[in-house]
Amino acid sequence: MxxxxxxxxxxxxxxxxxxxxxxxxxxxxxxxxxxxxxxxxxxxxxxxxxxxxxxxxxxxxxxxxxxxxxxxxxxxxxxxxxxxxxxxxxxxxxxxxxxxxxxxxxxxxxxxxxxxNEVPGVDAQERGYWRDVGTLDAFYDAHMDLISVDPVFDLYNREWPILSLPEPLPPAKFLFQEEGRTGRALDSMVCAGVIVSGATARRSVLSPGVHLHSRSEVEGSILMHNVDLGRGAVVRNAIVDKNVRIAAGAQVGVDADADRERFVVSAGGIVVIPKGATVEV
Missing domain, CATH: 3.90.550.10 (Spore Coat Polysaccharide Biosynthesis Protein SpsA; Chain A)
Known part of the structure; x- marks a missing residue:
């Protein structure tokens, strides 16, 4: 706008x-x-x-x-x-x-x-984009909008940049290329300071400072600042708040019944892990 x-x-x-x-x-x-x-x-x-x-x-x-x-x-x-x-x-x-x-x-x-309202560089698909993110599912959906192939809210519009004060972090880094241990991110948004060490991220947003350890997997999720995902851990369809540590081998978004016993789960089935939490196996 x-x-x-x-x-x-x-x-x-x-x-x-x-x-x-x-x-x-x-x-x-x-x-x-x-x-x-x-x-x-x-x-x-x-x-x-x-x-x-x-x-x-x-x-x-x-x-x-x-x-x-x-x-x-x-x-x-x-x-x-x-x-x-x-x-x-x-x-x-x-x-x-x-x-x-x-x-x-x-x-x-x-x-x-x-x-x-006329915004430079916006195409017909983006025109009039607005989201009320007052619910967990709406917040999640807005992030998924960002990583679609043709995003309805395009952060890459050079004619209308979103100005912010970025942290002085190094570029994202992807490590290892071995069978079952290749650092990669597919259909995802990866911010500065992220380390994907022999792990895989799919359809996810990785915020600054996130660290994915070897053979861990993230899919359809939003990881906030400084989340640490341990070796072999799995996170699916989740919102993980800042400074969360997920232990090696732990699973989130895999067993719906187990998730509801430990975490908040939205009406749409999105698992939410609160700020600073530690998720054990």
Whole structure:
């Protein structure tokens, strides 16, 4: 998203607050906070949380605007709204639940149609990409988006780089080429500082500092910073948080019943190992 375009509309429209809206099928309205607009398609007339009777858009009755949680405020309007809310004993003092609905009631809220946002270097498949990663399965799916052959969110777009401050780590390293002990990563994203020592990673994201020891296997998984996977260990369909040590020969994502006894398992069957844990055999 290029936020400058949203800010430009906010200034041009003279709104107190502008809320980014993503077009979704009306059948999915019950999964989101929904923005209902007037006939002009811009002025917000209602801000509803997961409605069962949502009203479609004026120009597209089979769609609704889902709130993306991105806001642009005029500073004075925001200050006044927060002060008024602080003085209201009946308020929960929640931005989305109290402050913005108050501005909607005053006719000072507008929606920004995210589908109109133009990002350089983005093709038709990527246009309008957005994910709500509020569940474990959604978080997992967003990572799998990154490693698909034709990613719907392309980190390799040179015209719209994602700027960050990388750690001063060495390049990733792949060791050994022997029968059953070849360091390799297939359909995966491998970050700096990773060592794949005679191990195999498939359809996975290996974060900085991950170390895969000989004959270990990772498949369909997200390994956070500094995860250490012991010799011969197996991890499948999992989210492994930072600084986890998985002992040699241990298995995660292989036996569903055993996993549910030891770990959190998402509705979609993704095993989650918490930060700093040690997984023994």
């Amino acid at each position: 290029d936020p400058r375009q949203m800010v430009a509309q906010h200034i041009e429209g003279g709104a107190g607050v502008t809320v980014a809206g993503m077009r979704v099928p009306i059948e999915q309205a019950g999964e989101f906070g929904v923005i209902e607009t007037g006939q002009d398609g811009r002025l917000i007339r209602a801000f509803r949380e997961k409605p069962s009777d949502a009203v479609g858009l004026a120009g597209a009755p089979d769609q609704v605007f889902a709130s993306m949680g991105n806001y642009v405020f005029s500073s004075e309007v925001l200050i006044d709204a927060v002060r008024a809310d602080a003085a209201d004993d009946g308020s929960r003092h929640d931005l989305g639940g109290d402050v913005i609905p108050a501005l909607v009631a005053q006719g000072r809220a507008q929606v920004y149609d995210f589908s109109a």
